[in-house]
Amino acid sequence: MSGDLEPGLSRELVASQFDGRLGGGRAATLRKGRRPMVTTDEHLNEYEQDTALRARAARVLPGGMYGHQSAARLPEGFPQFFSHGEGSHIWDVDGNEYIDYMCSYGPIVLGHRHPGVERAVAAQAAEGDCFNAPTERIVELAELMTGLIGHGDWAWFAKNGSDATRFALQVARAHTGRSTALRGERAYHGWGSTWMSGAAGMTPADAGFQLPYTYNDLASVRAAADAAGDDLAAVVVSAVEYDASGNWTLPDQPFVRGVRDLCDATGAVLVLDDVRAGFRLDLGGSWASYGVEPDVSAYCKAIANGYPLAGVVARRELEEAAGRFFATGSYWFSAIAMAASIATITTLQETDGVAHIGRAGTLLREGLDAQAHAHGTAIRQSGPVQVPALSFLGDDPASMEVPRAMMFTSEAAKRGVYLHPTHNWFLSTAHSDEDIERTLAVTDVAFARVKEAFGDG
Ligand SMILES: Cc1ncc(COP(=O)(O)O)c(C=O)c1O
Known part of the structure; x- marks a missing residue:
């Protein structure tokens, strides 16, 4: 049975990632021991609610959306609307789950809805804000x-x-x-x-x-x-x-x-x-x-x-x-954000959070380097591992001509890994070894797609 799984993706890991989180379809598929969706095109994310919300937004928001999330800036497969988050994972309005490497463009440093921060917020909210x-x-x-x-x-x-x-x-x-x-x-x-x-x-x-x-x-x-x-x-x-x-x-x-x-x-x-x-x-x-x-x-x-x-x-x-x-x-x-900040900084201090983030970032960077090498794909990874960036040497990031990065991150998003084609990424203390391992199973496919499409990687 284990031969059905992609290298690097153990059955325990798949079970721990999926059990209780996915709808019956995907979970049932995994229980039958077939390949997990991350490595095939069979179970790619679908974006029905997102598409409907985009149509509504187009009527009432400038250009349909602004800032980083303007439609023109997002690769295909990136949802525009999210519904909730927990730890290192986020869910879009269609219920698609992602391992989150943008952390809301930085603010999420302990993971979404960190219990200690949420407790401090609730205590302050009870007093007023x-x-x-x-x-x-x-x-x-x-x-x-x-x-x-x-x-x-x-x-x-x-x-x-x-x-x-x-x-x-x-x-x-x-x-x-x-x-x-x-x-x-x-x-x-x-x-x-x-x-x-x-x-x-x-x-x-x-x-x-x-x-x-x-x-x-x-x-x-x-x-x-x-x-x-x-x-x-x-x-x-x-x-x-x-x-x-x-x-x-x-x-x-x-x-x-x-x-x-x-x-x-x-x-x-x-x-x-x-x-x-x-x-x-x-x-x-x-x-x-x-x-x-x-x-x-x-x-x-x-x-x-x-x-x-x-x-x-x-x-x-x-x-x-x-x-x-x-x-x-x-x-x-307002007091709630200050209470949240005290809890956040104290937690980072008490748990050696910076070291944890660095370790997760290093695992990710090393894994991506090994994969790019195995695929013969020329990439450059830069920035500190806690706020890492990846670019393809065949692209021209300085002028934002980045078709390889667009394809790479699009293929990853459709398989449940939320990266970004041009912005640096952000790691948090919530990123676990399992998250990184599962991410790498997805990026392996994304690298292969880029290689198929561009030859030079
Ligand atoms: C280095 C730097 N300075 C300032 C800002 C502005 O911060 P804000 O978007 O919260 O106004 C940003 C936002 O990305 C930033 O990265």
């Missing part, structure tokens, strides 16, 4: 974060990463009394006019007072700083950035040291955008292992396991500037 002023959770959370992050003397909270990066830059400008910020030429720091200069609907003035540099190229930072002259307010650096050749990359040590020295020499503020990688790479901040501290850091994604919260931590010297301008939002002080 949104008052005229914050609850004591804001002080507890600020104490927790400043206790963990070396340069954190005070903390500030809002809702989205864009709030945090914008606030950090405004603090830097208020502190220095200068205007010009240096930023990575391909960096994404949020959707607002501060960062998206040149986008439709922005004015030429929105592009003002910013100069680009090339990530990991200290000479380009120095040249931009020279151009800014005595108006240099801030150097903004992403903890992980997309480089010109399509790699997701961490900064190297000389670059980190060099921007720190440059800021010290010029009086500019060093802003770390840790929205994407923060609390996945290191609880002390994504630069902790470099032995170099920024002046201010922006956080969001992983700090509250999916509850809406952004945070900034900064050095004492910047506190006075933060008090010199008015900043608030209707929901910035």
Whole structure:
């Protein structure tokens, strides 16, 4: 009987993944000992409800959907609507189940509906969420974060990463009394006019007072700083950035040291955008292992396991500037997200969550490398294993011409593994060895399909 299963997919594993979760059809098929759906075209996902919802959405939402989920950006086989999640798994509105490697584009760091976080949320909800002023959770959370992050003397909270990066830059400008910020030429720091200069609907003035540099190229930072002259307010650096050749990359040590020295020499503020990688790479901040501290850091994604919260931590010297301008939002002080954040960060601390995420990410990366090699498919894996990225050398990720990645992720989605063709992926503490093993059974098929279609892999 075991010969009926694909290599690497034990009957116990299949049973543990499917029992009690699938409808009778698929479960019955597996019990009969036939091949699991992941390796055939017989049991691919179906998207009836999703299609119906898309038609309704097309009438009432701009373009049918916006942002990452706009239909034009999703490969075939990607549902647009989900219904629920548990741990590392999510279900779409048609009941199709996926192992989730996007983690809601980052916020889900402990898995969906983590019991400890949900308990903290329920306890806070029983007291209330949104008052005229914050609850004591804001002080507890600020104490927790400043206790963990070396340069954190005070903390500030809002809702989205864009709030945090914008606030950090405004603090830097208020502190220095200068205007010009240096930023990575391909960096994404949020959707607002501060960062998206040149986008439709922005004015030429929105592009003002910013100069680009090339990530990991200290000479380009120095040249931009020279151009800014005595108006240099801030150097903004992403903890992980997309480089010109399509790699997701961490900064190297000389670059980190060099921007720190440059800021010290010029009086500019060093802003770390840790929205994407923060609390996945290191609880002390994504630069902790470099032995170099920024002046201010922006956080969001992983700090509250999916509850809406952004945070900034900064050095004492910047506190006075933060008090010199008015900043608030209707929901910035709501207590539930802060309670969720305290539970999330405490759980990461107590369970060595970062190490677990790293281990799962390493297993996935090694498995994908071995498969690509076996198929003779040329891929590049980049970025830290906790926020990994995969691209095909035959594609051109820098210009978003990625037919191989589109096919690979589409074939995976139709078989119950949710990846992304161009964005980096996210691992969580909920990803188990079994998840990775089952994922690799699917990606093996996806690699084979890409190879069949493109020859070069
Ligand atoms: C590095 C970085 N900075 C800022 C942001 C903006 O965060 P948000 O979408 O929560 O506004 C993002 C979002 O993906 C990000 O990756």
